[in-house]
Amino acid sequence: MGGSLLADIRVRNMKNVYWRLKSAVGVSLLDTLATLAVVATVSAMAAPAAVNIVDNTRLGMATRDVERELQFARLKAVATNRPMRVRFDCPSTGKLRVVELVGTPQQPDAVKDPDSYAERCSDTVFPYSPTGADQSRLTRPNNDGPIRTLAQGASFSAKKTLEFWPNGTVHADTNAAPPNPWPIVGTSVTITVTRKGQSKNIVVNGFGKIQMDR
Numbered sequence: 001m002g003g004s005l006l007a008d009i010r011v012r013n014m015k016n017v018y019w020r021l022k023s024a025v026g027v028s029l030l031d032t033l034a035t036l037a038v039v040a041t042v043s044a045m046a047a048p049a050a051v052n053i054v055d056n057t058r059l060g061m062a063t064r065d066v067e068r069e070l071q072f073a074r075l076k077a078v079a080t081n082r083p084m085r086v087r088f089d090c091p092s093t094g095k096l097r098v099v100e101l102v103g104t105p106q107q108p109d110a111v112k113d114p115d116s117y118a119e120r121c122s123d124t125v126f127p128y129s130p131t132g133a134d135q136s137r138l139t140r141p142n143n144d145g146p147i148r149t150l151a152q153g154a155s156f157s158a159k160k161t162l163e164f165w166p167n168g169t170v171h172a173d174t175n176a177a178p179p180n181p182w183p184i185v186g187t188s189v190t191i192t193v194t195r196k197g198q199s200k201n202i203v204v205n206g207f208g209k210i211q212m213d214r
Helices: 002-023 029-080
Strands: 084-088 095-100 154-158 162-164 170-172 189-195 198-204 210-212
Touching: 029 084, 029 095, 029 154, 029 162, 029 189, 029 198, 029 210
Parallel strands: none
Antiparallel strands: 084 095, 084 162, 154 189, 162 170, 189 198, 198 210
8 A cells, every 4th residue: 555655656747747848938949049149249230349448548648658758847846846757759759768867958968868768768878777876976877767668559649858847837849940849839739649449639738737638
């Protein structure tokens, strides 16, 4: 009696499992292919937007790097009581360097501060040393910054060498004769950084205000 009852229970359990499996809804191959097609389409549509976000981010990073160098030059001129220049595409394309003006704005040193970008920005001829390492007048320049390189693919599409004075004013090279001292910036000077057809501007006025596109 007990064995017959146990066998009956087992049969019923097996039938329940059978009907549950039979009634379960599965995923067909067609459903799977349709889902993959939808995912592929959405991914293809989203890929360009993702690339644009990355490109814009890198352009923004390059522009912020330039803005920081301009701020560094402004603060350095005030802190050291020495005029500082920011040279672009110096010593080569896509690079910039903050350098101390050797001599005076009225009469820059013709040997140590020539107009040649390649020589004045050379890290070999004028190596970078930690801030405050040497402040002797006999060994100037003492406050040159390191050479900075823009993010890959970024370049300057508009630029002008700027000179920050200890009094907070900003002066720009006009390539006019006589060239010195450089005149104070009028309305503003715009430095433009470009990458893959997109651009961002940094605007500098004669009173040292530096404003970057957001």
